Amino acid sequence: MTKDPSTSEITELKKKLEENPDSLVFAPLADAYRKQGSLEEALNVCKKGLEKHPNNTSARVVLGRIYQEQGKTEAASSELKKVLELDPENLMAHSLLGSIFVEKGDHQAAIEEYQKILTLNPDDEETQKALRQAIEKAAGEPRSTPSFKKEQLHAEKRAQPKDSTATLTIAELYLKQGHYDKAVEVYQELLSTDPQNLMLRQKLAEVVERRQKESVVDPGTSKLKKNEFIKPPDQKEDVLEETSHDGKRQAKPKKEDDSKFTNDDILQVMRRGGKDDVVVEEKRNKPTSPTAQEKKGISSPRTPQIEGLKGVLAELSAVEGIMRCFITANDGNTIVSMGETSNNADLGKQASAIFESTNRSVAQLNQGKMQQVLVTAESGHILLVSLAAYVLVVLASSKINLGLLRLALDSATRKLDKIL
């Protein structure tokens, strides 16, 4: 569906509904009216359909949206909560509720909704962005909450300990930025509502200890210390070990403007994905084995290009979870590879075959120019990226973060396109 559905689309959906009044097509029809701005018509269609299908969550989501656009936020919230009673994993309902909470200025509640979405779907970039904005807004608010809210929080926390993650996230973001005092405040506030929470106590003790150490260490090393705090409690051992090896490591330059949370901050905290720079460096410096095709100079680009391609592949293979990557010509000959090279020729040919059949179907469907194919199997992913006359083949483990992989690939593809 397009954002601004044409009248013909509405006509088509209307016709389908007329042909079969019991059809569920009423929901997309109501949504099409909503997108067109015909909110009253949308409301009528949706309500009429819901009389026949009261448990249809998709239609209830549409109804919630209609109410939201009519400015009836209470009615919208009520509909979306009904949806979540029927389907607690309905991402659209969580997302819309989040936006309603933002509209109302209840950023903590919005954060909770967005976190539920990211728990179910960690790669949802829109929600990552929305969460980042909600956290920024929440962090800008005074830390103390009205007393009635505190009481409510206290009661909810007893019933649902997961609710505290919203504030924990804020605390962790503060830690990442080196704002220890603010992090301590957040932990103290959390403890005031849940004094028996050992995990919170441990975290608070850690931060207080670190803050004290920080105040006496060389300011030049302080950034590295701050970064250690993004490690989750279950990686505490690693954190201590890293501290003992400080002298061997180079602190990564960090943006000095810490006034805003960056996408990286959110991603690192949400995904607990702090990478070990040493490991990354080791992988990056791994020597590469030239393939037989490279040695013979068959179908290979010029030597400076090969070096450039190897550099980009080395960067790509540094992404945690990537096991091997290589560039193959459309005829299946490997141009350059990184990581394990066995069987590359056969795999290159299969990659080309997948590309060829995919290209055909994409052309027949009139769905534009092919860019990427991602194959997900039981224990890993194969990613094929179109590069003019070549195909980039990436093999990744099943545990890789697909969102991060896509980001890394976007960057690599741009560089490879330039070189090739």
Next chain:
Amino acid sequence: MDFKKILEETLSNVEGSIGAGLVGMDGIVIDQISHNSTFDINAVGAEYSSIIKNAMRASSNFGLGNTAEILITTDKATMIMMMVGQNYFVTLAINLDGNLGRGRLELKKAIPKFEKELT
């Protein structure tokens, strides 16, 4: 067997979805639904099936086990294909401004429903 109902539900839950279909591994389309007249899975069922077979061979040769999902990105749309048992797959096409993550999740939620209908 109301496959269309499951497809309709999936489509209405995914912002920016174009069409969806349930296809046999022999390339024959069991059912499909489209919000865009240019998107007709009937025309490419066999091609899709061939893509999946190639992907299965590659997954096996890479030592990655059985293929579960294929995602094709073009400059206009993204197509997701997910296996439904061993003999069928379900496909969903989404506009570039659609929510791909949600599409994948909704499709995963739909698979047990299809499997139930198919057994």
